[in-house]
Amino acid sequence: MSEVVLIIIYNHKYDKNIEILEQIYKDRFSNIYHLIPFYTGEKKNVIPVYESSYNFQGYVSQGFKTYFKEEYKHYFFVADDLILNPIINETNYSQHLHLKSKTSFVPETIGLHERGEFWTHVVKAFNWNVNLPGVEAKNELPDYATALQLFSNFGLEIKPLTYLQLYKKQEFPGLAKIKKFQSYYSWKKTLIENKNKEFHLSYPLISSYSDVFVISADSIKQFIHYCGVFASTGLFVEIAIPTAIVLSADEIVIEKDLELKGGALWTPEQCEILDKYDRKLELLLNDFPEKLLYLHPIKLSKWNTAL
Structure with a gap:
């Protein structure tokens, strides 16, 4: 057989x-x-x-x-x-x-930290919650430290994500020039404020x-x-x-x-x-x-x- x-x-x-x-x-x-x-x-x-x-x-x-x-x-x-x-x-x-x-x-x-800028499924992974209401799943997976060791066994690292991986670069089509400038300025300010911020996954993925x-x-x-x-x-x-x-x-x-x-x-x-x-x-x-x-x-x- x-x-x-x-x-x-x-x-x-x-x-x-x-x-x-x-x-x-x-x-x-x-x-x-x-x-x-x-x-x-x-x-x-x-x-x-x-x-x-x-x-x-x-x-x-x-x-x-x-x-x-x-x-x-x-x-x-x-x-x-x-x-x-x-x-x-x-x-x-x-x-x-x-x-x-x-x-x-x-x-x-x-x-996921290697995926480059924004991918919608990275965002969903970042927001993923094993403690989903109605699903008692947390104890069905290895705990964080054990999972991290299993990743390490294969030479895989889990690193934090960046702001631009989680928040899509903004474009402002159709806005009047002044409104577009204001919107861009606001987005750029937020980007600068979060440039060095680290976003950590709740579980190794x-x-x-x-x-x-x-x-x-x-x-x-x-x-x-x-x-x-x-x-x-x-x-x-x-x-x-x-x-x-x-x-x-x-x-x-x-x-x-x-x-x-x-x-x-x-x-x-x-x-x-x-x-x-x-x-x-x-x-x-x-x-x-x-x-x-x-x-x-x-x-x-x-x-x-x-x-």
Whole structure:
């Protein structure tokens, strides 16, 4: 039996993608599950989940008892709009991802203080409250000092945030010149007053692109527990998942340690890599960029998916 299970995470109820993704992966992975919000169908390997896509770590927790098996060594999670390099399969995934039995994978581990100026999810992380009313979650996480030590074990630092990371640089379109000057002056004064102020997180948190990650069998139970805690308290997924990995993993590998690198396509220039495929999935799979671990996003509804 295969030692890995592929678990495909859907942000939305795209049932039509089930068969397409089965076609893509069925010859490469013997064990496949789909986590789909509000699924009402009959397929045995499709697990209905009930959570916001902004907190899809909750999907992982809710589906756990269905996809868990003692014989699995790794749990390989991918988004439904992410296409893994076709060379990766259940027999060689550990070589490509440099995974030993106790190793987990996440694309990156970026401290929130390293995120540069304003990112709305840094603000939400700063305001995140484990003591959310109606959720008794505080004692379900390691205490601050223990969490800090776990971060330190991986060489990760938790540093304070700056004012400009939490308060967006102000612009004043449409205001009359005098009003614009007054508003700008007021904002600049506030900035100067807070220039050297340090803003400390209430709990150690890390960030990462999270549309692909792998969890070792040794870590999976603790990992899904922390994912559930973070989902119930509303922590954004790209902070929740990497933080849960740091808190639960014995060893972590990230993309910079690999020969294959990620292919996240966010700008028009980055998307040009897809031009030669003419939105034909078969062409992409037959001529996948050989140095890329994955391509994301690939919105299958916009592609010719005949294989």
